């Protein structure tokens with residue numbers, strides 16, 4: 434890369450404040466008061482910046498560890514060191530995990546797979562729920578996530594296991610699990626990989642087994658439309674924001690898929706049965 438290009442690249446962080454300032458100025462010209470203009474600018478610029486960051490991350494292996502598995506999805510190595518502290522701040526803390534487990538209705542002795550387990554918070558809770566006679570394993574392509582998950586499990590004395598793998602090629606035999614959990618991971622996949630991944634989940638579930646999935650869904654609160662509208666223009670999230678999660682699961686072979694609840698106005702809990 435030429436020196437001038439490299440210098441320009443280093444100035445990229447100036448874009449968000451400059452874009453916000455420009456939007457404030459335009460809104461003030463349109464007659465908004467300063468505070469209203471700042472609010473409007475943030476509502477417009479923040480989602481655009483989030484979308485830009487997500488697209489960038491999905492195209493380039495940002496912060497990837499060399500052991501991270503190849504996938505067309507978006508592994509999250511970059512967040513591994515801060516993920517457990519970051520989740521509760523955005524409303525994905527203990528209450529969210531408990532709600533997910535309530536929908537899963539895990540019983541002692543059951544076998545559970547957590548796809549895209551991240552740091553393994555949910556996998557460890559699932560391991561507790563299925564007890565000594567049960568089995569819980571989490572998979573994720575992000576080596577740094579799996580590293581943190583294993584360390585946390587060891588620290589807590591959890592029976593949960595963790596393994597590097599991708600949802601689109603699950604390293605398990607057919608009819609292996611009673612329940613598969615998928616928490617906040619489906620929006621990390623492009624559309625064709627979603628169907629492939631969900632078909633793999635269907636394959637490894639026992640007949641009558643269940644998938645409990647929570648992910649970005651059609652917003653039920655207007656404010657989320659204001660903030661999340663850019664997700665309509667990103668292939669990873671478009672079908673979900675348009676409310677097509679049920680269709681995706683049916684395409685993957687699930688006989689029955691139903692929305693069981695929602696979280697925070699933009700995440701949907703879904704249950705699907707093999």
Ligand SMILES: C[S@@+](CC[C@H](N)C(=O)[O-])C[C@H]1O[C@@H](n2cnc3c(N)ncnc32)[C@H](O)[C@@H]1O
Nearest residue numbers: 504506507508509549550551575599600616618
């Ligand atoms: C937002 S995190 C969710 C982590 C965890 N399930 C939770 O609820 O906190 C999404 C996870 O999906 C993982 N992921 C990305 N592509 C994947 C793929 N092809 N197969 C499985 N997991 C994937 C990422 O590495 C990341 O850890």
